[in-house]
Amino acid sequence: MSVIEIKNLNKDYGNNKGIFDISFKIEKGEVFGFLGPNGAGKTTTIRHLLGFIIPPIDTCIIEGLDCSKDIAEIQKKIGYIPGEINLMDNITGMQFIKFMAEYRGMKDLGRAEEIINRFDLNPHGKIKKMSKGMKQKVGLAVAFMHDPDVLILDEPTSGLDPLMQNKFVDLINEEKKRGKTILMSSHMFEEVEKTCNRVGIIRQGKMVSIDDIDALQNTKQKIYIITFKNIEDVHKFKNEQFSFRKIKDNIVEVIIKNEINELIRCLEKYDLINLDIVHQSLEEIFMQFYGGIVMFNKALFKLEWKSNYKILIIFGLILTMYTTVMLTMYDPKLGTALETFAETMPEIMAMIGMSRTPTNLIDFLSTYLYGLIMIVFPLIFGVLLSLRLIVKKVDNGVMSYLLSSGVERKSVWFTQMLVIITNVFILIGYCTILGIVLSEMMFPGKxxxxAYVTINVGTLILQLTLSGICYMCSCIFNEYRLAALFGSGIPIIFIMIQMLSNMQGSIEWLKYVTLLTLFDPVRLIAGNSEGYIMLGILSIVAFVCYILGLVVFNKKSMSL
Incomplete structure (x- = not known):
């Protein structure tokens, strides 16, 4: 029978906070590592086992006793270290240890004195004057002094220096040999891999996986920092068959899984200054072991929105002004004036896509608003945003922080792409609603x-395609000026070619070399299937651009 068992335990605090369907068992004599970042749900789970939070009946069991009703009996059998040590401040450490022994009905303090000596604890000072590490040592003495068969330790090495952490590891391994059952939560992988038989990983309140520690160690990647003597060797080494995390000047970070012997043999060919190893963060280990990559990074997404929302507002206001002005121009007399102007300067009007004579309101808007204005201004917005999200961070060095914090390049690419898509969607969506509201206010039922919504869907697809081209350039180039040159230059060339082809004559064929031809408001208004097919082609182009950006960004070297 399992000593500790949790079955389908839930505690929902709202807003996706809490623990959800937690289940695991711990056998006698086993050290079970309960691993997860701060806030993942480790302490909440442990509080249910201790009866601090009353669990549903038959969900938390310790030595056959139900934690929902037998908690007093259970607590006699366990030793516990809380995640946050809060002791009685106005007494000494020794007075607190003696109080807890008497409270438990103990008379023998031999085990407590052993822990005190092992961890070099001076228990005679006032607790309120103790450091966090000293208080943690008092907590260790209290948890182990009654020699319990079951130990529940929540972040037990918090506040301890590296020497004391090593002594703690030795203590746990000794207790394991004595047949004790231990549940130990931690956010430090190195700590649990030295002590535990199995590890359960919790993330965002859910068990990600439960596995033997050996299986985790066998799949764990290591990152080596290699400092070459000269830059020429760096260029040669880049062609070796290894995965590179970062390259800057003569320093290369290489990711190694099972190729350590190959790496050592390879490095014999080069002159080195130094070779070091990087200790991986818990997030990096999560991404390697379970699901590889968390594609969406919420923190980065929120930051980019906070950094760029003002640009969205500015372009929203600009398009509000133009939409309002255009709608006030919808007047039969003004329409006649525009016709006269078109007859006077036909080439100019044709060039900017305003050669058609509108017969109704939707024709008017598609000609005078969506012929140029709703192409150019959202394009400028998409270009600015695309350049800010990737290449600007590479050029100014900020990307080095993003990629050295345990977040994969694919996650950065995907999150920043979502920032672009959501911003463009909101901008075009806002203009759609604005146009409908103003039209109904000024020209009810006209x-x-x-058809108007269909035109805006086409506009959205076109803008996502043009933004995709710029985003691809932002991912390809390391220098902001080059990404800006190509990322904005290509769409501008498309617009210029479209304007020239609108003049018809011998250069009308130019329309076949610009993507803007695939956005045809006239066909969309008429419900022509060719208009929808062209939007489908635009969507494919957008997808290809974003994916090409990913392929290059994921593999390229960056001067960070």
Missing amino acids: LDIG
Whole structure:
């Protein structure tokens, strides 16, 4: 029978906070590592085992006793270290240890004195004057002094220096040999891999996996920092068949899984200054072991929105102004004036896509608003945003922090892509709603809303495609000026070619070399299937651009 068993335990605090369907067993004599970042749900789970939070009946069991009703009996059998040590401040450490012994009905303090000596604890000072590490040692003495068969330790080495952490590891291994059952939570992988038989990983309140420690160690990657004597060797080494995390000047970070012997043999060919190893963060280990990559990074997404929302507001205001002005221009007399102007300067009007004579409100908007304005201004917005999200961070060195914090390049690419897509979607969506509302206020019933929405869907696809081109350039180039040159230059060339082809004559064929031809409001208004097919082609182009950006960004070397 398992000594500790948790079955389908839930505690929902709302907003995706809490623990959800937690289940695991710990056998007698086993040290079980309960691993997860701060806030993952480790302490909440432990509080249920201790009866601090009353669990549902038959969900938390310790030595056959139900934690929902037998907690007093259970607590006699266990030793516990809380995640946050809070002791009685106005007494000494020794007075507290003696009090806890008497409270438990103990008379023999031999085990407590052993722990005191092992961890070099001076228990005679006032607790309120003790450091966090000293208080942690008092907590260790109290947890182990009654020689319990079951130990529940929540972040037990918090506040301890490296020497004391090593002594703690020795203590746990000794207790394991004595047949004690131990549940130990931690956010330090190195700590649990030296002591535990199995490890359960919890993330965002859910058990990600439960596995033998040997299995985790066998799949764990290591990152070596290699400092070469000269830069020429760095260029040669880049062609070796290894995975590179970062390259800067003569320093290369290489990711090694099972190729350590190959790496050593390879390095014999080069002159080195230094070779070091990087201790991986818990997040990096999570990404290697379970699911590889967390594609969406919420913290980065929130930061980018906070950094760029003002640009969205500015362009929203600009398009509000133009939409309002254009709608006030919808007047039969003004329409006649525009016709006269078009007859006077046909080439200019044709060049900017305003050669058609509108017969109704939807024709008017598609000609005078979506012929140029709703192409150019959202394009400028998409270009600015795309350049800020990737290449600017590479060029100014900020990307080095993003990629050295346990977040994969694919996650950065995906999150920043979502920032672009959501911003462009909100901008075009806002303009759609604005146009409908203003039209109904000024010209009730005159606007074909279905056709207007269709035009805006086409505009959205076009802008995502143009932004995709710029985002691809932002991912390809390391220098902001080059990414800006190509990322903005290509769409601008498309616009210029479109304007020239609109003049018709011998250069009308130019429309076949610009993507803007694939956005045809006239066909979309008419419900022509060719218009939808062209939007489908645009969507494919957008997808290809974003994926090409990923492929290059994931593999390229960056001067960080």
